[in-house]
Amino acid sequence: xxxPDDADPAAAPVEPPRPPQYVIRExxxxxxxxxxxxxxxxxxxxxxxxxxxxxxxxxxxSKVAYIQSPEIACLILFIKKARAAKKAVxxxxxxxxxxxxxxxxxxxxxxxxxxxxxES
Numbered sequence: 001x002x003x004p005d006d007a008d009p010a011a012a013p014v015e016p017p018r019p020p021q022y023v024i025r026e027x028x029x030x031x032x033x034x035x036x037x038x039x040x041x042x043x044x045x046x047x048x049x050x051x052x053x054x055x056x057x058x059x060x061x062s063k064v065a066y067i068q069s070p071e072i073a074c075l076i077l078f079i080k081k082a083r084a085a086k087k088a089v090x091x092x093x094x095x096x097x098x099x100x101x102x103x104x105x106x107x108x109x110x111x112x113x114x115x116x117x118x119e120s
Contacts, residue, residue, distance in 0.1 A: 027054025031061050038070040046078040056088035056111070061097050072106065079109050 022045040023030045029049040035042045049057050059075070061067065067075075075091070082089045090111040093101070101107045 024049055024052065027052050027056070028058040028060055031059070031064055034064050034066060035068075035071050037068050042071055043074050046074055050078065050081055050085065050087070055086075056090050057082060058090045058092060060092040062092045062094055064094060065096055067097055067100065072101075072104070076106070076109065 019032050021032050021035070022041055023032070024045060027049070029045050031042070046059070049059070059078070079089050088111065090113060092113045098107065101109075
């Protein structure tokens, strides 16, 4: 029995696999796209990063265009937990995220590195 043209599974376009949104690699949590509002996976990966043996630990938000209040609250809690664990925290952020943190007077909480500027 032959498949009708529109039901042939081989005829369906194959989408390339999407990279995971959160990856922890060598003491760095890499966030590949904007977290969804109040994403529990963001909190979970922050906790996983905190339990790595690395110091300093880095959250790379350089590919993130914006963050919302739940993620900001998560970052503040993460930084407090890291300090209690005697770990330094660095945030690699986009210019937009830096502006948001600066407007909220939160730009002093951790070492910030704007991704679109060379590190010194």
